[in-house]
Amino acid sequence: MEETKILEESLREIMEQHLAENQYAKIRTMLQDMNYVDIENLLADLQPDQTLRIFRMLPKETAAEVFTEMDSDMQQYIIESITDLEVISIMDELYMDDTVDFLEEMPANVVKRVLRNTDEATRKTINQLLRYPEDSAGSLMTTEFVDLKKEMTAKEALKHIRATGVDKETINTCYVISPQRKLEGVVSIRTLILSQPDVTMEELMDTNVKYIRTLDDQETSVYLFQKYDLLSMPVVDGEDRLVGIITIDDIMDVIEQENTEDFHKMAAITPSEEPYLKTGVFTLAKNRVMWLLVLMISATFTGFIIRKFEGALSQTVALTAYIPMLMGTAGNAGAQSSTMIIRSLALNELEFSDLLKVIWKELRVGITTAGLLSVFNLVRVMIFDQVSFGVALTVCLSLFCIVCLAKVVGGMLPILAEKVHLDPVLMASPIITTILDALSLLIYFWFATTVIGVA
Amino acid sequence: MEETKILEESLREIMEQHLAENQYAKIRTMLQDMNYVDIENLLADLQPDQTLRIFRMLPKETAAEVFTEMDSDMQQYIIESITDLEVISIMDELYMDDTVDFLEEMPANVVKRVLRNTDEATRKTINQLLRYPEDSAGSLMTTEFVDLKKEMTAKEALKHIRATGVDKETINTCYVISPQRKLEGVVSIRTLILSQPDVTMEELMDTNVKYIRTLDDQETSVYLFQKYDLLSMPVVDGEDRLVGIITIDDIMDVIEQENTEDFHKMAAITPSEEPYLKTGVFTLAKNRVMWLLVLMISATFTGFIIRKFEGALSQTVALTAYIPMLMGTAGNAGAQSSTMIIRSLALNELEFSDLLKVIWKELRVGITTAGLLSVFNLVRVMIFDQVSFGVALTVCLSLFCIVCLAKVVGGMLPILAEKVHLDPVLMASPIITTILDALSLLIYFWFATTVIGVA
Secondary structure, rough: OOOHHHHHHHHHHHHHHHHEEEEEEHHHHHHHHHOOHHHHHHHHHHHHHHHHHHHHHHHHHHHHHHHHHHHHHHHHHHHOOOOOHHOOOOOOOOOOHHHHHHHOOOOOHHHHHHHHHOOOOHHHHHHHOOOOOOOHHHOOOOOOOOOOOOOHHHHHHHHHHHHHHHOOOOOEEEEOOOOOEEEEEEHHHHHHHHHOOEHHHHOEEOOOOOOEHHHHHHHHHHHHHHHHHEEEEEOOOOOEEEEEEEEEEHHHHHHHHHHHHHHHHOOOOOOOOOOOOOHHHHHHHHHHHHHHHHHHHHHHHHHHHHHOOOOHHHHHHHHHHHHHHHHHOOOOHHHHHHHHHHHHOOOOOOOOHHHHHHHHHHHHHHHHHHHHHHHHHHHHHHHHHOOOHHHHHHHHHHHHHHHHHHHHHHHHHHHHHOOOOOOOOHHHHHHHHHHHHHHHHHHHHHHHHHHHHOO | HHHHHHHHHHHHHHHHHHHOOHHHHHHHHHOOOOHHHHHHHHHOOOOHHHHHHHHHHOOHHHHHHHHHHHOOOHHHHHHHHOOOHHEEEEHHHHHHHHHHHHHHOOOOHHHHHHHHHHHHHHHHHHHHHHHHOOOOHHHHEEEOOOOOOOOOOOHHHHHHHHHHHHOOOOOEEEEEEEEEEEEEEEEEEEHHHOOOOEHHHHHHHHHOOOOOOOEOOOHHHOOOHHHOOOEEEEEEEOOEEEEEEHHHHHHHHHHHHHHHHHHHHHHOOOOOOOHHHOHHHHHHHHHHHHHHHHHHHHHHHHHHHHHHOHHHHHHHHHHHHHHHHHHHHHEEEEEHHHHHHHHHHHOOOOOHHHHHHHHHHHHHHHHHHHHHHHHHHHHHHHHHHHHHHHHHHHHHHHHHHHHHHHHHHHHHHHHHHOOOOOOHHHHHHHHHHHHHHHHHHHHHHHHHHHHOOOO
């Protein structure tokens, strides 16, 4: 990655040099050999007016690809700086899903200007796509797919693809539809090419199609893509008519975004889609402070418990020294279990009916690890800490019970959360830790005062 | 997902019924309409001998696909139960990457039997692939790709694909190689189909190819797939010869696996690839106990600190009640920062040169959140807790400093870890929390004894 950085740096310098000297031929040659992603990376490092100058030199197909990669500030700047004719030419090249993604981030005046420069039919499609809820399959799909008819032969189908394919997002999978546009089957380009020219689509097509509905959650499509190793998936409306397709590149983005969301939620942060360096201090603070406040207030319960046992503590001050270790171990043990379960739920490896299996497994894992930790701790406390045997026994018995409890609670809560339609990720480390802090103290003081009676 | 479960359940019952009654025709009809993933799911729920009976009825292409989906215990059972001829027929249909994945999990005698039933050339390729290190690009790739020559016309290329394509893992992207098998360019099937029949590959091919070397880390290929929205990527050896391709379905598996690893590491679990329910209690305990032990021992430092200030605590017992809240908030605040940074590093949004930017940003976020939390806490403590103003002030000033420190330390450590080639994920919540626990106590007692002098 370091080398890439240096390479990008020198590319940028050469480009700035060429721009300063108006060496347009040289710039064109440079751009010709570059991937659109790399061009966008380069432009992102230049001044806006330099970006604009280069952008206008791109062939229109590349321009559209580069435009799709840009962040919305730059997209807005470009659209506000170019002529109506240029807007038309870019919109013409953009796939529908990218158009919609872009328009969703634009202010009303830019949206208006763009829509004014598209034809009636496109405008209608855009408006329809913009109406799908944010995380729905409909909002992910594009409308440029290859549709075939059942009666077509392989030869006719290929001819049809040659005539229309240039505007399609993918031709790797083609869709067979009825005259009423109902989805009847799929044919891969591979099947088409490898088959005899006079075989019909009806014979070739696979009718066992994995599809999704426009209003289904995007997570369902991620699940189906992963389960069936798909490259694209048809989207049908309420009347089973094929209205669009979702392609794997968009699914990869959703996976990345949802994993990031899960990581953030597991650390008690309100998730945001912006990259870290582009997020303002105020937004970062806002996304974090709510949860910190909630957890801080919950943590005061532990304060109550300690205050309730103040007498015991002042009698045997040695007990205080073990509180952080006990609470820390409880939190860590619980977080291990809850994280494993949360991830398994996300990967659909677990469901509610496995609850008892999970509890039983965590209990046994708990007893094994708790046993080991307690024995180790007993030896350590007796040798190094010079406390009474009663205190040592209290610490170790508490540790044993706390770790077992932490494992079971950590394993159980995410599954219960999913059952009542809460996000299991809420039951990640911060909440589990806070709950276990209080429980640990109660167990500890119960052993100290009631069972062993050291305080 | 609930419906899927019920559907699978009833499918299994029907299948068992048919098997008991030896209704082979009915079973064949059922299987015909099913996707190979669904067939494997069904077989996984049956008895091994039932699985075997159905497996043998599958057409050989489907059999190979279903075989690839099976877990290694079932694969072993199948291979050990079928005839040499059947082994040959399955091996013939398997793609090389799947063959290697399967053989890697098999005991020596099964590997031997499989290799004995493959031809010389295949055996050589398998042995070569088996030698690539586990997380290398070479271990992910398959060797069945379409190779074209520069001089071929589009028409000739399509003819070549028709003749050889049936055995290739994908024909969507084709690779142009020199007589020495050096990679010269790529042509998508879309370009081929949409072009004029007499254009040569030299004119059609894209020479700006994103490729990877056999020994490169698989994470590099994940990065390139995501950055450039690829569907497949060529793999070249030390002499730039094309030796294989990686396809997106394998990349999706790597992404899932690496995310799971990160989730587990962030909860201080030694990662394992097995699904939770299939992992034994002993393995689960082993993967967790090491870290718990390390963290428990580190947590005893907090014990030392408390013992050192035992005098102060026994003098002002009220101070003890706030220890869990302070440590909890520090841990949560630090975990928020470290998680955000760890995820940004994983997505290549951050690098070492951003260290100062991150520290400065975290400091400001810290001051904002810490300020809010402290003021809130001061009011709460004064109203509800009836402690002296000195104690309240100590708690709130400590809270302010601790949260600021937690933010900066949490933001900094993952970046420093990456710089010294440690996995940044190690600096996740458990370690950060343990470090911050000790620092929080030191700050707290310093305020209590030295600055405010309440104890």
